[in-house]
Amino acid sequence: xxxxxxxxxxxxxxxxxxxxxxxxxxxxxxxxxxxxxxxxxxxxxxxxxxxxxxxxxxxxxxxxxxxxxxxxxxxxxxxxxxxxxxxxxxxxxxxxxxxxxxxxxxxxxxxxxxxxxxxxxxxxxxx
Numbered sequence: 001x002x003x004x005x006x007x008x009x010x011x012x013x014x015x016x017x018x019x020x021x022x023x024x025x026x027x028x029x030x031x032x033x034x035x036x037x038x039x040x041x042x043x044x045x046x047x048x049x050x051x052x053x054x055x056x057x058x059x060x061x062x063x064x065x066x067x068x069x070x071x072x073x074x075x076x077x078x079x080x081x082x083x084x085x086x087x088x089x090x091x092x093x094x095x096x097x098x099x100x101x102x103x104x105x106x107x108x109x110x111x112x113x114x115x116x117x118x119x120x121x122x123x124x125x126x127x
Contacts, residue, residue, distance in 0.1 A: 008048060012041030 015038030022031030058065045 008041045008044030010041070011044065012038050015039070015041055 015034050015036070018034030019031050019038055020034070022028065022034050
């Protein structure tokens with residue numbers, strides 16, 4: 001982790017120098033790239049600190065870590081199941097399906113107010 005932290009701090013310092021050089025010269029692309037590099041280095045430093053703090057927390061409270069992991073896993077599983085259920089329900093009824101048969105009147109126009117005729121089998125409606 002020390003190598004990662006020193007690399008992040010180096011990126012932050014180089015980004016700050018590049019941003020200041022771009023601002024001094026009036027080169028806006030260099031200034032923007034330097035700011036991005038500086039913020040990326042700062043984010044790397046914060047990530048390194050977070051990993052260090054997380055490892056200490058796991059060692060101190062292993063039961064709490066398992067409970068949080070199980071809760072996050074349950075939320076992810078619920079989201080995946082809800083998406084799967086929505087996809088299955090969506091497949092049953094598709095209002096834009098060109099082969100869906102609608103109730104029609106005696107002239108063949110659909111009664112659902114769409115103004116479309118029921119498709120004839122074998123015709124796709126594409127030219």
